[in-house]
Amino acid sequence: MDWQIIIVLFGTFFIFLGLGVPISFGIAISSLLTVMLSLPFDAAIAVISQKLASGLDSFSLLAIPFFILAGNIMNQGGIALRLINFAKVLGGQLPGSLAHVNVLANMMFGSISGSAVASAAAVGGTMSPLQKKEGYDPAYSAAVNITSCPTGLLIPPSNTFIVYSLISGGTSIGALFLAGYIPGLIMGLGLMVVAAIIAKKRNYPVSEKPSGQIVLQRTLDALPSLGLIVIIMGGIIGGIFTATEASAIAVVYTLMLAVVFYREVTIRQIPAIILESVITTSIVLLLIGASMGMSWAMANADIPYMISDALMNVSENPIVVLLIINLILLIVGVFMDMTPALLIFTPIFLPIAMDLGMDPVHFGIMMTFNLCIGICTPPVGSALFIGCSVGKVKIDKVIKPLLPFYAVLVLALMLVTYIPEISLALPQAFLGY
Incomplete structure (x- = not known):
C-alpha cells in the first residue's frame, strides 16, 4: 500500500507533466488522487482545498509580490546598462574581459531583480552584440551568460529563499539571505576562472583601461542601483525591518530610482508593470498553495520517512547520503523548474538532512545552488532557452x-555541501545564528 501511494502521487504527477498540464494543476490533481486512497472523495477535496488556502496564509509570502514588482521596475528602469558599465570597471582588464563583465553584471543585476531569466535576457541581450563584435564565439558567450545568470538567485534578495523558508517550516529568511552571499560569489568566481582559461587559449581581447573620470562616472551611475542591496540587507541585519517589510521598501526605492532619478520609467508604464507582476505572482502563489496539498499528502502517507529509510539502507554515511541527494536533485533539475522542485522535494529531503545533523539554512543553500544548475541544462532549463535566444x-x-x-558548478556545489562554514559563516557573524 505504501509503495502504491508513492506510485500514484509521483506517477500521476509526471504523467501530467509529460502531457503538458500546468505544473500547479498537476501537483494539485496528483495530490487529490493520492489522498483519495485513504479518504472519501468529498473529504479529500476538502483537505486539498483547505491546505491550498492555508498554505498562502503567511505574512512572509507578502515579500514575494513586492520583490517581483521591484524586480520588474528595475528591469525596465535602465539598470542593466549601468551595471554592465560598472562591471567593465571591475573586470575589464582580465583575459576575455567581456566574458567577465557578463558574469559580474549577472551577479549584480540578478541579485537586484531576483530573476535568472530577466538577468539572462537583460544582460545577455546587451552583451551578445558587443562580444560578437570583438570576435568572441557566440556559443561561448551564450554559455557564459547562461551559467552566470542564476548567481542572482543565491545573492539576496531572493524569492527562492522566501519560498524555501515557508516550505521548511519557518527557517530564518535573514539567515538565508546572508548565507547566500559566499556561495553566490563562489559560483560567479568559479565561472570567471573557466572563462579566463578559455579566453586565454583563444586570445580573446582585453578591454582598454578606462580613464579615472570614466571609472568615477560609471561607479556613481551604478551606486544608486546597488544601494538597494545595502538598504535591504542593512535593515534586516540591523533589526530595523523584516524581510517582508524590506520588500515593500524595495518597491518604493526602485520606483523612485526608475521614475525620478534615472527617468527610464514613466507613470503611464506603471500599470503594465504592476499587471505583469500580478501575473507572475499568481503563478508562484498557485504553485505554493498546490504544493502544500502535496506536502500534506506525502506526510499523511509517511513518504518522507519511507524515502529516508530507503536512503539510510543504502548508507548511513552523511557524505554518501548527501551525495545521493545532490545527484537526485541534479536529475530533477534537468526536468523540472526550480520553484516546483523546491516545493516538492524540500519536505522529502530536509528531514533526512536534519537527521544527519545538517542545519536547515545550510541545506537550503545547497538545494538552491543545486537547482540553479538545473535551470542551465537541457531539455527544460529556462536560463538555457533565454540565453540561446538572446545570443542567437x-x-x-x-x-x-x-x-x-x-x-x-558541480565542484562548487560539492564545496557548499561539505563545508557548512561557507553558508553559515555570515549568519553566525551578523545574526548570531
Missing part, C-alpha cells in the same frame, strides 16, 4: 561550450 545560438551548438562551466 542553437541549443545543440552551446552544449559543448557549457560542459566546462557545468564541471566548475
Whole structure:
C-alpha cells in the first residue's frame, strides 16, 4: 500500500507533466488522487482545498509580490546598462574581459531583480552584440551568460529563499539571505576562472583601461542601483525591518530610482508593470498553495520517512547520503523548474538532512545552488532557452561550450555541501545564528 501511494502521487504527477498540464494543476490533481486512497472523495477535496488556502496564509509570502514588482521596475528602469558599465570597471582588464563583465553584471543585476531569466535576457541581450563584435564565439558567450545568470538567485534578495523558508517550516529568511552571499560569489568566481582559461587559449581581447573620470562616472551611475542591496540587507541585519517589510521598501526605492532619478520609467508604464507582476505572482502563489496539498499528502502517507529509510539502507554515511541527494536533485533539475522542485522535494529531503545533523539554512543553500544548475541544462532549463535566444545560438551548438562551466558548478556545489562554514559563516557573524 505504501509503495502504491508513492506510485500514484509521483506517477500521476509526471504523467501530467509529460502531457503538458500546468505544473500547479498537476501537483494539485496528483495530490487529490493520492489522498483519495485513504479518504472519501468529498473529504479529500476538502483537505486539498483547505491546505491550498492555508498554505498562502503567511505574512512572509507578502515579500514575494513586492520583490517581483521591484524586480520588474528595475528591469525596465535602465539598470542593466549601468551595471554592465560598472562591471567593465571591475573586470575589464582580465583575459576575455567581456566574458567577465557578463558574469559580474549577472551577479549584480540578478541579485537586484531576483530573476535568472530577466538577468539572462537583460544582460545577455546587451552583451551578445558587443562580444560578437570583438570576435568572441557566440556559443561561448551564450554559455557564459547562461551559467552566470542564476548567481542572482543565491545573492539576496531572493524569492527562492522566501519560498524555501515557508516550505521548511519557518527557517530564518535573514539567515538565508546572508548565507547566500559566499556561495553566490563562489559560483560567479568559479565561472570567471573557466572563462579566463578559455579566453586565454583563444586570445580573446582585453578591454582598454578606462580613464579615472570614466571609472568615477560609471561607479556613481551604478551606486544608486546597488544601494538597494545595502538598504535591504542593512535593515534586516540591523533589526530595523523584516524581510517582508524590506520588500515593500524595495518597491518604493526602485520606483523612485526608475521614475525620478534615472527617468527610464514613466507613470503611464506603471500599470503594465504592476499587471505583469500580478501575473507572475499568481503563478508562484498557485504553485505554493498546490504544493502544500502535496506536502500534506506525502506526510499523511509517511513518504518522507519511507524515502529516508530507503536512503539510510543504502548508507548511513552523511557524505554518501548527501551525495545521493545532490545527484537526485541534479536529475530533477534537468526536468523540472526550480520553484516546483523546491516545493516538492524540500519536505522529502530536509528531514533526512536534519537527521544527519545538517542545519536547515545550510541545506537550503545547497538545494538552491543545486537547482540553479538545473535551470542551465537541457531539455527544460529556462536560463538555457533565454540565453540561446538572446545570443542567437542553437541549443545543440552551446552544449559543448557549457560542459566546462557545468564541471566548475558541480565542484562548487560539492564545496557548499561539505563545508557548512561557507553558508553559515555570515549568519553566525551578523545574526548570531
